[in-house]
Amino acid sequence: MRPRVQIPxxxxxxxxxxxxxxxxxxxxxxxxxxxxxxxREDFTKSGELHDVLIDIAGSRSLSECRPVLKPxxxxxxxxxxxxxxxxx
Numbered sequence: 001m002r003p004r005v006q007i008p009x010x011x012x013x014x015x016x017x018x019x020x021x022x023x024x025x026x027x028x029x030x031x032x033x034x035x036x037x038x039x040r041e042d043f044t045k046s047g048e049l050h051d052v053l054i055d056i057a058g059s060r061s062l063s064e065c066r067p068v069l070k071p072x073x074x075x076x077x078x079x080x081x082x083x084x085x086x087x088x
């Protein structure tokens with residue numbers, strides 16, 4: 001989790017981390033502005049818009065994430081994304 005929070009923070013980005021309950025405090029200590037425990041809150045229903053989405057779990061499809069992405073947002077999946085996220 002370290003570089004995925006610290007690198008964007010070093011460039012002045014506001015970082016929202018979505019993680020399991022055991023990683024909430026770690027994400028906060030690394031500088032995430034907002035931390036969402038995915039067992040308590042669905043980030044795709046937050047209404048917040050983001051410029052960049054980096055998904056290291058591959059648990060959400062691009063279509064599920066679109067509501068929280070700005071029109072010119074960049075998205076990146078580490079590892080194999082769900083099949084509906086593949087570019088057409």
